[in-house]
Amino acid sequence: MANTSTDRFDSVPDDLLRTGAHRSAPKRGRGWIAFAWAALATGVLVAAGLFGLAVIRGTIDLPFATANATAAPSSTPSPTPTPTITPKIDPSLAITVLNGTTTKGLATAAGNDLVKQGWAGASEQIGSRTNAGSTDITKTVVYYSDAANEAAARAMVLSLKIGEIRLSAAYPGSPITVVLGSDYVLPAG
Numbered sequence: 001m002a003n004t005s006t007d008r009f010d011s012v013p014d015d016l017l018r019t020g021a022h023r024s025a026p027k028r029g030r031g032w033i034a035f036a037w038a039a040l041a042t043g044v045l046v047a048a049g050l051f052g053l054a055v056i057r058g059t060i061d062l063p064f065a066t067a068n069a070t071a072a073p074s075s076t077p078s079p080t081p082t083p084t085i086t087p088k089i090d091p092s093l094a095i096t097v098l099n100g101t102t103t104k105g106l107a108t109a110a111g112n113d114l115v116k117q118g119w120a121g122a123s124e125q126i127g128s129r130t131n132a133g134s135t136d137i138t139k140t141v142v143y144y145s146d147a148a149n150e151a152a153a154r155a156m157v158l159s160l161k162i163g164e165i166r167l168s169a170a171y172p173g174s175p176i177t178v179v180l181g182s183d184y185v186l187p188a189g
Contacts, residue, residue, distance in 0.1 A: 094127045095119060097178045106184070143167075145167075
């Protein structure tokens with residue numbers, strides 16, 4: 001067996017807590033490898049999260065995730081058709097015509113014009129004609145108190161050639177109430 005000579009590192013005082021003083025310094029660049037792996041893992045997790053959110057929100061169209069993978073994905077979704085309500089005249093519907101302007105007799109004249117157009121409910125025997133509580137109304141509005149009368153209210157706007165419709169319980173005594181504003185002009189004739 002070979003004997004080696006002793007040196008100063010073989011006898012270390014007990015109160016000296018340094019250990020490993022004889023080891024060499026770590027190689028340069030070892031910290032960058034750990035940082036690179038951590039950065040790569042973070043990038044992969046962020047990309048996967050963003051992709052997952054896009055799939056959940058439906059902003060990414062995955063052709064392999066649909067039942068028919070052979071069909072080409074459409075770039076724009078087809079719009080849902082808006083249901084249209086066909087305007088119709090219900091002659092038995094009582095119509096109240098209110099004058100919201102300073103023009104005298106406007107409600108009577110407009111009611112007579114509506115009767116000529118086929119709105120029997122605008123006649124004085126079925127409906128009513130009077131002044132509104134205010135004389136500074138600027139826009140003509142057709143109010144209907146029941147959703148079933150929306151088509152009739154739309155037809156009324158077409159007959160008046162002006163106005164907008166609103167579902168409202170403000171006039172409970174009449175299925176359709178026309179409040180004439182200063183924008184309404186009687187047709188010539």
